[in-house]
Amino acid sequence: MAIPDLIPIRHEPTYRTDTIGRYDGGLFFGWISGAFAPEYKPDANWAAHQRWYAILHRFDHDGRHVTSDIWCPGDGIRHGQQERLDEWLAALPGRAFGDIANRPFQIEVDGIVFGLVPECHGEYPAGHEELDWAEFYPGRLGFCAPWNGRYDT
Template sequence: MNVPDVVPIAYEPDYRTATIGRWDGGQFLASVTAAFPEGRTVGDDWARHKRWYAVLHRFDAAGRHLGSSIVSTGTTEDGEREVVEAARLLLDEWLDALPGRRYESIAVAPFAVRCEGALFGLVVEHHGEEDEGGDVEGDGDGGEDGAGDWVELYPDGLGFSAPWDGTYDT
C-alpha cells in the first residue's frame, strides 16, 4: 500500500506523541529527542556525539511543512539529565508561544530537514532496493513504482504504515 500524501499521527497523552496537535497557524509535531550525526557509528566515545534536541516542526492546516525549530542543548557527555531538562524547558517555551495550541491527532506530509549532520523529519522508507532508475524492487506494495512502504519519524524512531490509522511502531 502506498504512503498517503498526508500521514495520520495519533495523539497519545503521556506517551511518544503527547506533544502534537493544532494551533491557529496549522499543525505541529514536537519532541525532545537525541540524535547522532549521520554516518556516526556508536563507539567508545558515543556519549560525546549523542546530542539532545528540542524539536518543533510546524505545518499548515493541509499538513505541508512550514518550518522547523531544532536546537541542541548538549550531549550525553555534558550530563544527560541536565541537557534533556534544558531541551524540555525550551520546547515548553516554544509550545506556549503557539496561539490557540491544542493537543490532538494530526496528519502531515513527509518532509526532511538536517541539523548538525542529523536527519529530522517524516521520511518515506522502502523494504526493497532501488534500481538505477529509482524504482524499488520488492517494495511490498505490489507494484514497481517506487512507492514507499512506511514512513519513519527521525530521529525519534516512530514508524507509521498501513492501515494508516495514526498508530506507530517503535
Template sequence: MSVPEVIPIQYLPDYRTRTIGRCEGGQFYASVVAAFPEGWSGDDWQAVKRWHAVLHRFDEAGRHLDSRIRSTGTTADGEKQAVAAAQLLLEEWLDALPGRHYQDIAIAPFEVRFEGALFGLVLEEDADEEDEDEEDGGVWMELYPDGLAFSFPWNGCYDT
C-alpha cells in the same frame, strides 16, 4: 501499495506523541530527542549523541512550514542535564504557540538537516519485500530521529 499524501499521527497523552496538535495557523509536532549525525559510526557515541528540543510546524493541509531545533548538550556532557534543558526549552516554545491544543495531526513527508542529523518524516521501503500483494507492500513512513514508524492501514498508530 499507495502511501497517503498526509500521514495521520495519533495524539497519545501518555506516550511519545503527547506534544502534538494544532495551533493558530496549522499543526505542530514537538519532541525532545537524541540524534546522531547521518553516517556516523564509532566508539565514542556518548560525545556524539546530541539532545535536542524540536518543534516542527505545518499548515492546515499538513505541509511543512518550518522547524525549530536546538541542541542542549551531549550524553557525555550529562544526559539528565541535556534532557532537562531540552524539556524546558520545548515547554517555552509550546507555551508561545497561540491557540495551542493537543490532538491528532496529519502531516506530509518532509526533511530537515540540523548539525548533520536528519529530522523529518521520510518514506522507507524494504528492498527485500517480494510479495507486493501484502497490504503494507513493504513501505512505511519513518519519523526521524524519533524512531516512530507509520504504515498501513495509515490510521495514526505507530511502531517504535
C-alpha cells in the same frame, strides 16, 4: 499499500506523541529526540557523543511543513531540552493537543535528518519497490498501513 498524501499521527498522552496538535497557525509536532552526528563511530563512551534535541515542527492547516525549531545544547548534554520545548509550545496561540496528519518532509540540521521520510520496507517482486512506510526522524517512529495514526518504534 502506498503512502497516503496525509499521514495520520495519533496523539498519545504521556508517550512519544504527547506534544502534537493544532494551533491557530496550523499543526505542530514537538518532541525531544537523541541522535548521533553522521561521522560518529560507536565506542564505549557513546552517551558523551549523543546529541539531544528539542524539536518543534510546524505545518500549515493542510499538513505541509512550514518551519522547524531545532535546538541542541551540545554533545552529551541531556538537560534544557524540555524547558526549551515547553517555551516553544507555550508560544503557540490557540494550542490544543490532539491527532494530526502531515505530508512527508525532510530537513537536515547538523548533518542529521529530521522529518517524516517516505521509505520502502515491504518485500516486493524483483525490480519493483513501493514507498510503503514513513519514518519520523531522528526518533524513529514508523508509520504504515492501515495508516490509522499508530506507529512502531
